[in-house]
Amino acid sequence: MGVTPALDRRVVPVDPKSQDGWVTSRLDFLVNWARAGSLWPMPFGTACCAIEFMSTAASRFDLSRFGMERLSYSPRQADVLICAGRVPYKLAPVIRRIYQQMPQPKWVISMGACASTGGMFDNYAVVQGIDTIIPVDVYVPGCPPRPEALMHGIIMLQQKVMRDRLRDGTLHTEIEPDPTSQLYIPPSRIDELSEPFGNSVNQTRSNP
Amino acid sequence: MTAPNLPAPSSGTAPDGTPSTPRGLPHRGGALNPSADALAERFGDAIVRSEATWGETTVFVHVESLHEIVRWLHDEPTQRYDYLVDVTAVEYRDAMRPIEVVWHLRALGHRRFLRLKVELPKRGTLIVPSVIDVYCGADWLERECYDMFGIKFDGHPDLRRILLWENYQEGFPLRKNFPLRGRFSRAEQLKQALAQDPEARYSMNELTIAEAFDSLPEDMRRRLAADRARTGEEGVE
Amino acid sequence: MTETTTRRTIEVALGTSGLDANGMPIRAPLVVQGHNAVALEGTSTFEPELDSDHMLINIGPQHPATHGVLRLVLELDGETVVRCVPHIGYLHCGFEKIGEYRQYNQIIPWTDREDYLNSPGNNVAFALGCERLFGVEITPRCTVLRVIAMELSRIISHVVWLGTTSVDMGAFTPFLWLYQERENVYNLLEAWVGARLTTSMTRVGGMAADIPDGWLDGLRAFIKGFSKTLEESVKMLETNAIWAGRTVGLGAMSAEEAVNAGLSGPMLRASGVAYDVRKDFPYMDYETYDFDVPVGTAGDVYDRFLVRAEEMRQSIRILEQAVRRLPDGPVNIDDPRLILPPKHKATSEMESMIHHFKLVMEGPRPPAGECYVAVESPKGEKGYYMVSDGSAKPVRWRIRPPSFVNLSAIPRMVEGHLLSDVIAINASIDIVMGEIDR
Numbered sequence: 001m002g003v004t005p006a007l008d009r010r011v012v013p014v015d016p017k018s019q020d021g022w023v024t025s026r027l028d029f030l031v032n033w034a035r036a037g038s039l040w041p042m043p044f045g046t047a048c049c050a051i052e053f054m055s056t057a058a059s060r061f062d063l064s065r066f067g068m069e070r071l072s073y074s075p076r077q078a079d080v081l082i083c084a085g086r087v088p089y090k091l092a093p094v095i096r097r098i099y100q101q102m103p104q105p106k107w108v109i110s111m112g113a114c115a116s117t118g119g120m121f122d123n124y125a126v127v128q129g130i131d132t133i134i135p136v137d138v139y140v141p142g143c144p145p146r147p148e149a150l151m152h153g154i155i156m157l158q159q160k161v162m163r164d165r166l167r168d169g170t171l172h173t174e175i176e177p178d179p180t181s182q183l184y185i186p187p188s189r190i191d192e193l194s195e196p197f198g199n200s201v202n203q204t205r206s207n208p
Numbered sequence: 209m210t211a212p213n214l215p216a217p218s219s220g221t222a223p224d225g226t227p228s229t230p231r232g233l234p235h236r237g238g239a240l241n242p243s244a245d246a247l248a249e250r251f252g253d254a255i256v257r258s259e260a261t262w263g264e265t266t267v268f269v270h271v272e273s274l275h276e277i278v279r280w281l282h283d284e285p286t287q288r289y290d291y292l293v294d295v296t297a298v299e300y301r302d303a304m305r306p307i308e309v310v311w312h313l314r315a316l317g318h319r320r321f322l323r324l325k326v327e328l329p330k331r332g333t334l335i336v337p338s339v340i341d342v343y344c345g346a347d348w349l350e351r352e353c354y355d356m357f358g359i360k361f362d363g364h365p366d367l368r369r370i371l372l373w374e375n376y377q378e379g380f381p382l383r384k385n386f387p388l389r390g391r392f393s394r395a396e397q398l399k400q401a402l403a404q405d406p407e408a409r410y411s412m413n414e415l416t417i418a419e420a421f422d423s424l425p426e427d428m429r430r431r432l433a434a435d436r437a438r439t440g441e442e443g444v445e
Numbered sequence: 446m447t448e449t450t451t452r453r454t455i456e457v458a459l460g461t462s463g464l465d466a467n468g469m470p471i472r473a474p475l476v477v478q479g480h481n482a483v484a485l486e487g488t489s490t491f492e493p494e495l496d497s498d499h500m501l502i503n504i505g506p507q508h509p510a511t512h513g514v515l516r517l518v519l520e521l522d523g524e525t526v527v528r529c530v531p532h533i534g535y536l537h538c539g540f541e542k543i544g545e546y547r548q549y550n551q552i553i554p555w556t557d558r559e560d561y562l563n564s565p566g567n568n569v570a571f572a573l574g575c576e577r578l579f580g581v582e583i584t585p586r587c588t589v590l591r592v593i594a595m596e597l598s599r600i601i602s603h604v605v606w607l608g609t610t611s612v613d614m615g616a617f618t619p620f621l622w623l624y625q626e627r628e629n630v631y632n633l634l635e636a637w638v639g640a641r642l643t644t645s646m647t648r649v650g651g652m653a654a655d656i657p658d659g660w661l662d663g664l665r666a667f668i669k670g671f672s673k674t675l676e677e678s679v680k681m682l683e684t685n686a687i688w689a690g691r692t693v694g695l696g697a698m699s700a701e702e703a704v705n706a707g708l709s710g711p712m713l714r715a716s717g718v719a720y721d722v723r724k725d726f727p728y729m730d731y732e733t734y735d736f737d738v739p740v741g742t743a744g745d746v747y748d749r750f751l752v753r754a755e756e757m758r759q760s761i762r763i764l765e766q767a768v769r770r771l772p773d774g775p776v777n778i779d780d781p782r783l784i785l786p787p788k789h790k791a792t793s794e795m796e797s798m799i800h801h802f803k804l805v806m807e808g809p810r811p812p813a814g815e816c817y818v819a820v821e822s823p824k825g826e827k828g829y830y831m832v833s834d835g836s837a838k839p840v841r842w843r844i845r846p847p848s849f850v851n852l853s854a855i856p857r858m859v860e861g862h863l864l865s866d867v868i869a870i871n872a873s874i875d876i877v878m879g880e881i882d883r
Contacts, residue, residue: 048561058624073509088466091399124390182402187395194394345707348853371534
């Protein structure tokens with residue numbers, strides 16, 4: 001159906017001389033399979049995307065077949081934070097705090113255009129993409145994305161989870177924000193990510 | 209512009225007095241709401257002018273008499289405007305036009321709708337009386353008007369920002385001199401937003417702890433004192 | 446904690462299971478003693494103890510039962526709420542500001558997203574306001590189609606309300622049954638305008654599209670199926686002891702209080718005030734439809750539930766009448782200054798091409814003026830106040846959100862009730878944070 005996702009072609013270093021190569025890869029598979037098959041979502045639902053998320057969890061599209069029917073509203077017991085909806089600046093410290101409260105390993109799905117880039121809200125009030133605040137693994141475009149699109153995103157996340165390697169120590173480490181500014185990424189990068197693009201560039205004139 | 213086979217124009221009341229869908233409303237100069245005449249008769253000079261646009265009556269009043277007018281409209285049995293629909297403001301793009309503060313009122317029994325407006329010159333202090341003692345529903349509506357325009361409502365017990373955080377630095381968003389994307393850069397906006405501790409958002413006004421302030425935990429005391437200094441609000445007592 | 450006779454407010458977590466020795470919920474007020482919360486023996490009324498401490502509980506903004514990003518700060522005496530302060534603004538996205546930077550037709554997608562459960566209804570309301578501002582009358586077919594859209598929208602909004610309120614109270618099944626009905630409506634909306642949730646189905650002067658062939662049969666099938674599901678779901682809850690026990694007598698507002706607080710919709714009608722914008726200030730020929738407006742007596746949560754359930758039945762009635770009377774004819778008015786010309790004309794006739802160009806680049810321009818148009822949305826009186834200075838973009842676009850004013854009354858409704866009742870009362874207001882915070 002449509003677009004094939006670009007595979008993550010990171011090269012994972014494997015030492016061929018290492019004695020436990022076969023065991024580690026089996027262990028990796030087992031752990032990843034267990035994790036991918038039971039990703040407990042933390043629905044950080046704010047707006048319209050949350051309604052489509054609820055539709056995805058309901059009978060017709062059924063998140064239960066992904067092992068995700070146990071919605072965890074406490075971040076302490078969740079694996080994947082699904083940010084469904086627009087995040088205004090007032091909500092930014094809240095989502096940051098929720099993300100920090102989740103134990104590793106954790107993933108983030110940014111559902112919808114507003115969570116991914118600010119969407120149609122290119123104004124003073126909305127964060128232009130939650131990836132300026134927290135690291136995101138999968139972006140699901142749409143306004144709101146159809147339940148099938150969200151499930152496509154979940155499957156992509158499951159494929160990403162399957163590619164985890166226990167030996168890779170760089171995965172699943174907690175990022176510390178800069179203590180003064182509380183930002184994860186440099187301000188210039190945030191401004192670059194938040195720059196308007198497309199139609200939005202021309203739609204800031206109030207007088208006709 | 210209207211199709212030829214539509215029903216005749218109607219102002220919202222059928223000939224037998226039942227409500228009906230308004231049609232063919234005139235742009236200007238239609239029939240005024242009878243309350244406009246009653247107001248002119250009762251208050252005379254306090255009423256600047258009345259006009260009818262698209263079937264809705266707007267009465268411009270002087271800011272000093274607004275509260276009295278609203279109280280009269282609420283209490284007077286022939287008027288009984290018992291329902292406050294909205295309190296908002298309009299700023300025009302034309303720099304010469306004043307800011308208008310708008311009250312929408314409904315009389316549920318008499319089935320009437322009225323719009324009151326007060327004009328405030330942009331360069332002056334933006335302050336109008338609060339109608340919260342007449343309608344308790346004005347509480348949040350006035351707070352939002354303050355938040356978005358910076359208009360102060362004299363007599364409101366707890367006028368602080370409602371939609372944006374309390375020490376929002378960039379200004380009042382719905383003013384025309386406020387740019388669409390805000391005054392600060394995105395990174396700076398994010399920095400200011402993240403600096404708001406999500407748990408520390410209690411103001412002194414909402415906690416009945418004034419007399420027990422000294423027995424609070426140390427960090428909470430510091431947070432509240434810092435908040436008070438930042439927002440400049442007075443103590444509870 | 447020290448013994449002190451002054452009232453201290455401290456932040457603790459509620460550390461009690463809330464069940465007594467037999468596993469039944471404790472309805473007596475709980476008092477903090479030491480590190481536990483215990484029930485006072487033999488008390489059935491709330492008596493404030495001089496040495497009881499007040500707890501400060503923060504619900505939200507991220508919480509499953511707040512129906513959006515609402516934050517409630519509760520001061521509890523035991524389990525009884527002494528004071529409630531709601532904080533909103535966590536979904537403030539600058540809708541009204543953006544409205545000043547967009548043409549009238551470009552604002553329609555924004556109306557979808559403020560009350561996202563009532564997207565078609567908001568589209569219709571905004572288009573009505575625009576047409577009043579422009580001084581145009583829509584075609585009869587468009588009027589009836591918009592009535593169909595609004596009533597369908599009312600049904601799906603109440604369906605979400607009932608489903609989520611049941612989940613809040615612990616009944617999960619109605620949520621699944623009702624969401625299946627919502628999927629059926631999504632199919633209909635998708636067939637009509639291409640989108641499930643955020644429909645953008647109106648334009649100034651008409652609709653985005655006319656209904657496709659066979660759509661009315663789909664609507665009739667939905668009506669039949671939905672009536673059955675609605676009766677099943679309501680029957681499951683109406684006389685249910687748990688539901689009634691948790692909702693009767695809660696959060697009551699008297700009629701005078703409700704009117705003075707500016708409440709509207711089912712909240713107001715459950716308190717006994719028969720104010721429905723469709724009946725009192727009609728639009729789209731609602732006075733010609735035969736339907737009733739349910740009005741409650743006690744104004745408590747149970748009455749609101751009954752009022753909304755009955756409203757869904759009345760919406761079905763209106764839909765049946767609308768389907769029978771849908772006239773043929775054009776759906777858009779024939780005004781080149783408002784409606785895009787058909788493509789074959791725009792590419793062949795000079796005049797149509799110019800109209801097309803002006804409408805797309807500049808947008809339709811109303812005369813200078815203002816109007817306030819109110820409709821009966823599922824949440825209450827939804828108003829759009831638009832001020833125009835003659836240009837293509839409004840000077841001011843004000844959304845009068847019913848949930849905003851309804852929610853401002855929550856402190857009055859909640860104070861004196863228990864903590865678990867807060868959730869039930871909050872659910873009964875039927876808030877949508879997108880509309881409250883805009």
